[in-house]
Amino acid sequence: MMAAPLAVLPAGVSSPVFARALAQLRKVVGPEYVLVDREALLPYEKLMLAAPQDEYAPSGAILAATVEQVQGVLAVCNKYRVPLWPISTGRNFGYGSALPATRGQLILDLKRMDRILDVDPVLSTALVEPGVTYQQLHDHIAERNLPLWLDFPGGGPLVGPLGNTLERGTGSTPYADHFAHACGMEVVLADGRVLRTGMGSLPGSRSWQAYRYGYGPYLDGLFTQSNFGIVTKLGLWLMPSPASYRTILVQYPEDAALERAVETIRPLRLAGTIANPCALSNAALALTAYTRRAELNQSGGPTPDAVILSAARQHGIEPWNLSFTLYGTAEQIAPNLDIVTRAFEMSGGRVDPDHHDPSQVNELNLDAFHLLDWVGGGGLAWLAPVSAALGADAARQRDIARGILGRHGFDYLAAPTVYGRDLHHLIALVFDHGDPQALQRARTAFRELARAFLDNGYGFARTGIDYMSALAREYGETHREVNRTLKRALDPNGILAPGKAGIRP
Numbered sequence: 001m002m003a004a005p006l007a008v009l010p011a012g013v014s015s016p017v018f019a020r021a022l023a024q025l026r027k028v029v030g031p032e033y034v035l036v037d038r039e040a041l042l043p044y045e046k047l048m049l050a051a052p053q054d055e056y057a058p059s060g061a062i063l064a065a066t067v068e069q070v071q072g073v074l075a076v077c078n079k080y081r082v083p084l085w086p087i088s089t090g091r092n093f094g095y096g097s098a099l100p101a102t103r104g105q106l107i108l109d110l111k112r113m114d115r116i117l118d119v120d121p122v123l124s125t126a127l128v129e130p131g132v133t134y135q136q137l138h139d140h141i142a143e144r145n146l147p148l149w150l151d152f153p154g155g156g157p158l159v160g161p162l163g164n165t166l167e168r169g170t171g172s173t174p175y176a177d178h179f180a181h182a183c184g185m186e187v188v189l190a191d192g193r194v195l196r197t198g199m200g201s202l203p204g205s206r207s208w209q210a211y212r213y214g215y216g217p218y219l220d221g222l223f224t225q226s227n228f229g230i231v232t233k234l235g236l237w238l239m240p241s242p243a244s245y246r247t248i249l250v251q252y253p254e255d256a257a258l259e260r261a262v263e264t265i266r267p268l269r270l271a272g273t274i275a276n277p278c279a280l281s282n283a284a285l286a287l288t289a290y291t292r293r294a295e296l297n298q299s300g301g302p303t304p305d306a307v308i309l310s311a312a313r314q315h316g317i318e319p320w321n322l323s324f325t326l327y328g329t330a331e332q333i334a335p336n337l338d339i340v341t342r343a344f345e346m347s348g349g350r351v352d353p354d355h356h357d358p359s360q361v362n363e364l365n366l367d368a369f370h371l372l373d374w375v376g377g378g379g380l381a382w383l384a385p386v387s388a389a390l391g392a393d394a395a396r397q398r399d400i401a402r403g404i405l406g407r408h409g410f411d412y413l414a415a416p417t418v419y420g421r422d423l424h425h426l427i428a429l430v431f432d433h434g435d436p437q438a439l440q441r442a443r444t445a446f447r448e449l450a451r452a453f454l455d456n457g458y459g460f461a462r463t464g465i466d467y468m469s470a471l472a473r474e475y476g477e478t479h480r481e482v483n484r485t486l487k488r489a490l491d492p493n494g495i496l497a498p499g500k501a502g503i504r505p
């Protein structure tokens with residue numbers, strides 16, 4: 001019987017060769033775990049970005065359940081030169097979701113590897129596989145009644161710590177920098193060898209999740225935002241539950257206060273008085289929790305500021321809205337509350353010391369998804385130009401963003417966020433993905449925004465599959481050449497995620 005022709009083939013691989021590879025892959029993972037029918041692939045194909053779906057169509061998906069199966073898959077893919085795009089929970093929404101950076105890659109879905117291998121309440125650490133979600137880890141901790149908190153990104157219940165950490169994703173508590181709180185990886189290299197980083201390579205090691213650097217070069221960074229290996233285990237540091245906490249809302253009643261707000265936050269973050277990131281949500285972003293754009297604005301242009309503000313104020317929202325949390329004993333919190341109240345009031349902020357933000361206090365939620373309701377239609381591309389945490393830079397970024405978004409008919413939905421010495425000006429470009437004109441406008445606006453930020457010296461810490469190569473070029477030839485040298489050394493056939501972070505063999 002002749003098999004139906006495959007709709008999408010890996011670049012440079014003929015249909016008969018791909019069919020042979022698939023036959024061998026079916027032996028490795030079982031036939032039901034090799035998906036090539038378009039229908040079976042639909043869950044992988046939902047692209048939110050403003051990019052032509054077709055350019056990122058996968059040739060199939062394969063679901064491995066063990067390290068041995070991952071090694072088996074790699075052997076076949078090396079033999080037939082089939083490119084493999086590993087995903088963990090595959091919900092990289094606003095950056096490419098589960099889709100590969102180039103057409104025709106075979107998605108290696110690791111969601112079946114979903115064991116929580118260890119949670120140590122004494123050291124506050126965990127060891128997880130790629131498919132573990134934050135919800136699963138949260139439930140596990142709750143069932144064992146352990147005094148541990150999780151830090152998770154927006155979308156926390158659906159996504160997982162391993163994939164998020166490999167993207168160097170962020171959350172909202174003092175453990176917000178996920179890579180900074182990762183400790184030890186197990187990585188399957190392209191040739192099938194298994195590397196354990198940090199203390200993990202030492203026979204009989206008893207400190208894999210306790211000490212990050214091991215001996216010699218610190219390798220873990222090489223496996224984040226890269227295509228140098230497949231990570232099959234990740235160690236995590238978890239936050240011990242604090243004795244108590246107090247979440248504070250600071251609101252600034254005028255747009256011009258952004259600069260002052262950032263100047264006020266930075267010293268408090270650097271001194272450790274505020275231990276978690278400080279995201280300043282603008283009125284439009286905060287308003288997405290309550291209203292849709294269509295209720296305020298039927299024009300093709302951006303919603304006027306005055307209209308946004310008047311609607312926002314009905315819900316107690318101001319031009320800039322910041323919430324952060326003080327963690328610790330009541331004795332620790334009281335003096336810090338005095339310090340922050342004085343500082344924010346002096347800068348013109350109104351302080352409410354009795355606020356609640358679930359993401360800052362270990363309560364998983366899907367609140368962030370409200371921003372997609374603003375226009376509907378499921379289009380989302382994130383842009384977060386990075387600057388030093390200086391008020392003048394935040395204001396300049398705001399002006400660039402507002403100008404370009406407005407010219408293309410989009411609203412400026414933003415949360416400039418001070419992490420420490422760095423500020424990431426998070427901007428959500430939301431649009432109706434089903435409307436080809438809106439998609440085209442979003443694509444143009446994204447490129448124009450990215451160009452303008454780069455021309456002003458603001459790079460990006462992460463980007464979508466449609467902009468990875470362009471962004472990598474901005475970081476210069478030496479940077480690219482070093483990455484290429486590593487790629488050739490670690491993956492000579494170039495089968496792992498070509499195009500990831502702009503790195504190609």
Ligand SMILES: Cc1cc2nc3c(=O)[nH]c(=O)nc-3n(C[C@H](O)[C@H](O)[C@H](O)COP(=O)(O)OP(=O)(O)OC[C@H]3O[C@@H](n4cnc5c(N)ncnc54)[C@H](O)[C@@H]3O)c2cc1C
Pocket residue numbers: 086087088089090091092093094097098110130152153154155158159160161162163164166167168169170171229230231232368369370371380497500
């Ligand atoms: C409303 C909303 C809010 C969001 N808020 C946040 C936020 O607060 N913080 C944040 O960081 N993100 C946020 N995101 C973006 C995104 O949803 C998260 O970053 C999410 O955690 C990434 O998806 P994932 O965890 O399923 O990772 P995956 O999609 O599984 O992995 C991400 C990428 O990492 C690589 N990768 C994954 N697994 C492996 C592996 N085992 N080996 C090698 N490479 C691998 C692949 O390139 C993959 O594409 C948000 C998205 C939305 C829509």
